[in-house]
Amino acid sequence: MKLNERSLAFYATCDSPADNAGFLYKRGERHTAYHRRWFVLKGNMLFYFEERESREPVGVIVLEGCTVELCDSAEEFTFAIRFSGTKSRTYVLAAESQAAMESWVKSLSRASFDYMRLVVRELEKQLAEMRGGPTGGCGGCQESPGSWKMKPSGPEPSPERLPALHVILPKENGCAVWNNVPGADRPPNTSGCGRYDGEGNPRPPPLPPRRRASSSDAGGAMGAAVESPSTFCQLHERYGREVTRLRQDWLERRRGPGPERWPSPGDLPGPMAGRR
Secondary structure (H helix, E strand, O other), X not given: OOOOHHHHHHHHHOOOOOOEEEEEXXXXXXXXXXXXXXXXXXXXXXXXXXXXXXXXXXXXXXOOOEEEEEOOOOOOOEEEEEEOOOOOOOEEEEOOOHHHHHHHHHHHHOOOHHHHHHHHHHHHHHHHHHHHOOOOOOOOOOOOOOOOOOOOOOOOOOHHHOOOOOOOOOEXXXXXXXXXXXXXXXXXXXXXXXXXXXXXXXXXXXXXXXOOOOHHHHHHHHHHHHOOHHHHHHHHXXXXXXXXXXXXXXXXXXXXXXXXXXXXXXXXXXXXXXXO
C-alpha cells in the first residue's frame, strides 16, 4: 500500500476530531523494550507520536484485516493488534490502566471498514424484519445492501386519480385564446370526455342554455327596435311630413277673421293624437 507521507502528517495533526487519543506503551519490533508514545485514532488509521506536542507522527497502523485481542505479557494491561498472513507484524501495546485498555480495545475493534460493513448488514437485516412484520412478511427474502428504499406508509396514489392542475389560459385583448395554450401538443384524448378535445386542445367552456322569448321579452325587443336611432329618424320624417300637410289644410280651412293659432293635440288625427 502506497501512502503519501505529507497527506498522512496533515491528517494526523489537523483539527478533525479523533476517535480516541492517549498515551500507550509500544513494544519494539527488534527490541522487546516498551516505549511510551502518544497515539491518535482517526477512522481506520492509528497514528503514534514520540510526544504529545510532536508535529509529525513516527508511524501509522492501518487497521484493516486485523484483530485486536488481549495477550499475556510481563507488562500489565497489554493487548495486541494481529494481522493475517505469515509475514505480517503484530503490534503489542500496553495501557496505563484497566479502563484505558478496555477503551482502546473497543475503539480499535470498531475502527475497520469490515466492522462497519457488518454493522450495516445487521441493521439492514433488522430493518427487513421490522418491515416484514412478526410473521415473516416477505417469506425470508433477502435484499442486497443498499438496494432497499424507504416506502410511504399509505397506498400509492394512481396517476389517473390525481387532480388536474388549473391551466391559466393566455389572453389577447381580454379574450382567451383556446388554440394557443401550453400543453397543446399533448396526446389526443380518445375517451370522448375530459377537458381536451380530440386534437389535444382544451375545450371551451359550455355556452349557457338559450331562453325562449316571452311576450314581455318580445315587447321589450320591439320597443328597443322602435327607439333605435335609425327607426326614430324615419318615423320623425314620416310624421313630420303628415303634420306639415295637415297644418296646411287646416290653415286653408280657417282663413278668415281672427288671429291664427296652432292646432291642439286633439285636432290632430291618427297616431299623432295625444302627442306633444
